[in-house]
Amino acid sequence: MSVSRQQADWLAPLIADCRPHGARRWDIPGIHAAIARVNQRQLVEVIRAFTRGAEDRTAHTPSVVVTNPTYWREPALEQLATRAQYCRTHSTALKAGVCPSCRADQIGADGPATTARPSRGLPRDQVAAIVGELRDHAHHTPETQ
Ligand SMILES: [Zn+2]
Numbered sequence: 001m002s003v004s005r006q007q008a009d010w011l012a013p014l015i016a017d018c019r020p021h022g023a024r025r026w027d028i029p030g031i032h033a034a035i036a037r038v039n040q041r042q043l044v045e046v047i048r049a050f051t052r053g054a055e056d057r058t059a060h061t062p063s064v065v066v067t068n069p070t071y072w073r074e075p076a077l078e079q080l081a082t083r084a085q086y087c088r089t090h091s092t093a094l095k096a097g098v099c100p101s102c103r104a105d106q107i108g109a110d111g112p113a114t115t116a117r118p119s120r121g122l123p124r125d126q127v128a129a130i131v132g133e134l135r136d137h138a139h140h141t142p143e144t145q
Contacts, residue, residue: 018054034062104134
């Protein structure tokens, strides 16, 4: 069964509501237009792909669901287990279980420019470079609230 206009009318607001808190909103006409491009596919496939896409905060528009095959594949169990986790404070993706923004805050609070930390053995300029990189990353993450 393909997707009827009426089914798309029902689906679009639900998919819009699936966007995670703090993620860029998807407007209903945009979702409608994206569904129209794949309306010959099975209804169940379309629902799965769009809910998967809506759950992905890096998917800024509903049209990426149409073009990205990732959303149309059934995820393997191991992929579900390792799905990216997000910081509750910054909404940024965790890197190896650590939020880059929290880490930048922590290093900043420790004052790497004024405090010598001989036990860690990292040269001061290297620490400053890491802090700068993390701050830069935090500033360029579009999903921050
Ligand atoms: Zn954080």
